[in-house]
Amino acid sequence: MRPRPRRLRTALAVLAACGALLAEAGTSTAQAAPAVSLRAGAQGVIAPGVRYEEFSVRASHGTVYGHLLIADLTNRHVSVDLLTPGAVAAREPLSAMADARGAVAGVNGDFFDISEVQHPGVVATGAAVGPAVEDGVPVKAAVPDGQRFGPPLPPGTSTRDVIAVGDNRVARLARLTFSGSVSTADGTIPLRGFNQYALPVGGVGVYTSRWGTVSRERAVCGTDRLRAARCSREAYEVTVRGGRVTAVSSRPGAGAVPRDGFVLVGRDGGARALRRLRPGSRVRLSDGLSGAAGLRFAVGGFPVLRGGSPLAGLDAVVAATRSAAGFGAGGRRLYLLALDGDAERDAGLTIAELASVMRQLGAESAVDLDGGGSSTLVARAPGSHRVTVRNHPSGGAERPVPEGVGLFSR
Template structure:
């Protein structure tokens, strides 16, 4: 008895704490999501792994936390670690009540990255936000030093969806860059268009967000600096704006710099330049560069001086020299040519510029009021300073809206946030709530960019050549804006480093054969940039077999496995789930028409949890009614007799059915008026009364027909009663006529029907223009040639009168509407 107990204990220990063997991996695969680290799969609750360096004891803690010796662990073995505590000098929990003591030199503990731990144990590592609880958080590295996250939050004011980009500027060759809509101050362009227009090898746009507020012409409101050159200066009052900047060394800054620009002519006549690339106001001098537009956009009430031979960069703590090329008085909107600038003045500014003459040397000096902004490389304007010196600010400004913000952490790293708003999935946040969010994310300084419908984040996903919008803009589509802040990688494309397979997990039907698994393969370098795959891709699997023609046959058993794509030594896997059940069968046709002795394919698809998993005809069973033919390998082969019937496709108890017409089936009843007729309705034109109702006395066949009642008395113009189903009658195949039995009232009215073909073309069918009989009579209407099947009978009965002298009342009965082939 004791020996049996000991064997059972060893079996339990082997299952709980065995090294990372194949069996252990199979059990771990049940966890989701699948995350690998150092060749092993991380499982839920795991915080690291323990490598045995020297023999060490495995202990079990009993209910009193006393240690019971289990066995000696051997060097080279590895164990998942789920906890660590300080008992007994420090012990690692390796599953259940089993522990290994932290004996220096005998064990080595390793832990995966925080990013991987978050993926496996999101509830333990989820971000804490003071505006509410984070219900879902997903993160992924999209490029070296750039991580994309999405958080779903239940806040006090409602649901919030937050999109975040973390940028480690210490990572080599990652930088921020401003960009203008269409590379000009005046104009609009979407963030995605701006980002994708800037894509190039050595200049990979990884992501971007919308930037500054703007005026009706698309001009950004405040300071914009691009690659060390001022594109436009501030407009907003100093206490209503905030600027994000990046120094030449890559340091991110949030502040409120202003710049003083002065000019001299031949070393004399110092004069203030009021702005760069802004609207010209009374008495001002404005400096225009080709970044503004194709011309200055000014009126004729001023003077404009064209400068050429420009030397120097337009930035703080800099001096620029230029020569006067031309002085233009009384003419505005002069052309801004490449390599030339224009000084434009009004009133006092105009009088000053009139004193200049061609050949004069102009010197322009620029000075920031905050020295740390001298030579700033990139700058872009915003509005509200959300976090100052680590303190979240409060704002007495009502309204929850979509928001875009940027923050700087204590270590200098930067993150950008977009929050959706004005939608059911995300209501948006107030400025005070946004400040709390930025503080919770670690910002010591943070500010807003433009929000509302402008709030947009674009990201270039690994394997993509261009960016795509990741948030849901409140306009329902991306809004064109004035400028954007881009995150750029300055590396060149490198050699093939990894393979990106899409999808990374598939479900297949056990035993089925697939001509194409539809797995796409892209080659990526170390920076996740797409590179060409020059060598052949070799496919293999441990849960099926690839054939010479590229098709794949899944193993005939339920289970999990992988499909591997290999290019040389570089490999990537797709997880494969094999099932032997389906939820539904979908057929690509609901009706087929086949000549006698002919054949036609019947494509069938099996679905599991809403996903198509099998289209192999060998999986399904087929049953043909009325001995019209047979199905072999998914091909229906018609017999030698005319007829109409059905083909039933099934797997187990799951079935689907389609109609089949072989040869000429004659006539098919498409409406017999039996059962519930509540889905029929009467409408009309110029009538006193119209009705439809079941009729049980005047019946051609079966138990009831349709009674159509009308009263046109006293009406002028074309009158009519229209009887139709709420859902049009669908007609299978390509009939030549529509027929019906009509019990007439001999009132001489016009009997028609309305048909619609597959191109939505409406056709009127005439049964008779003079219904002159009483009692039952069969009538037919010809369907014109050249229409595209299938057809729908939209209005089966249109009983009409165009002659005002024949406006009367009565009733007719309709039965057995049929399609004639």
């Protein structure tokens, strides 16, 4: 058995010696830091530069069991990338996405549009909340804060927050903001969305072939502050191929977006702006994710730990099954975590406890990923060419998800 990383040994020794309090939890009542213990015989190298660990946590709601991946980003054989089913608005089990890409391990990604009970007749897209970058290419942008699924955002965080790895192989937290426009003979129309399941009120969004075939109608439902608000009565869709408008519609449609073009969807004032376009009109697109330059990978998640300190205002009451991603050693070591079981009915971690656990395991900064039934961690056994699910997901089986964080060792 290989020795534990020095940083991890030190963190656990300090914890056992002093039983530190989580003073940074941002709550009115001090909360004892959960005690983390590695499980003997349940750790080891699964591929060059990638380790797997199992641990237990004595937390406020009981004992929780967890699973951890540690990737050494200084190892030239190791890389990190986004796992997807091939479309933004699609879902697959994490294990299937990992095997399809040849990943040696991974964890589920951001929260996503899983249910549309507030909007009868509107199809849930399955698309993730936040921005994403795959293999250096921006895939999507973030929905407005009020349109997200998941627990309330901590103060100062946004749906635009991501954990990312750059071309320099260093992990960091970032905030990616979409900006763009379409130029027409009548002027310029600003863009406020990119392959996302919800558009800002009054905005226009662009959808590429990466969106998939799912209906884009969800994009005009809700408001910037209330996901459950009714769908807009003013909507318009424009299809562009080869730089010219080829079709228009009074409602967002479904079906594949042309690979040699794009679709524009507008709501409210944005719909009125698009109505000026007619079939045959020339249209030129300019867009991008501000902050994404130099990134090879990014996935959405709200920060819980930054620079070694938990964020202020983290919830210290509600316990749940959690997944998380973080980095230490100045961004040179990546940590991916998923908990076992149905913590909503049994034990679990609060967001404040999750921040503490990630710090004890070696992370300097970390984000919360989708939890509950989505929490899944997969890894190969040494010598195998397929991953297996290492944690015990809620309900006893993998939930299909739109994206994951994949670890590669070549």
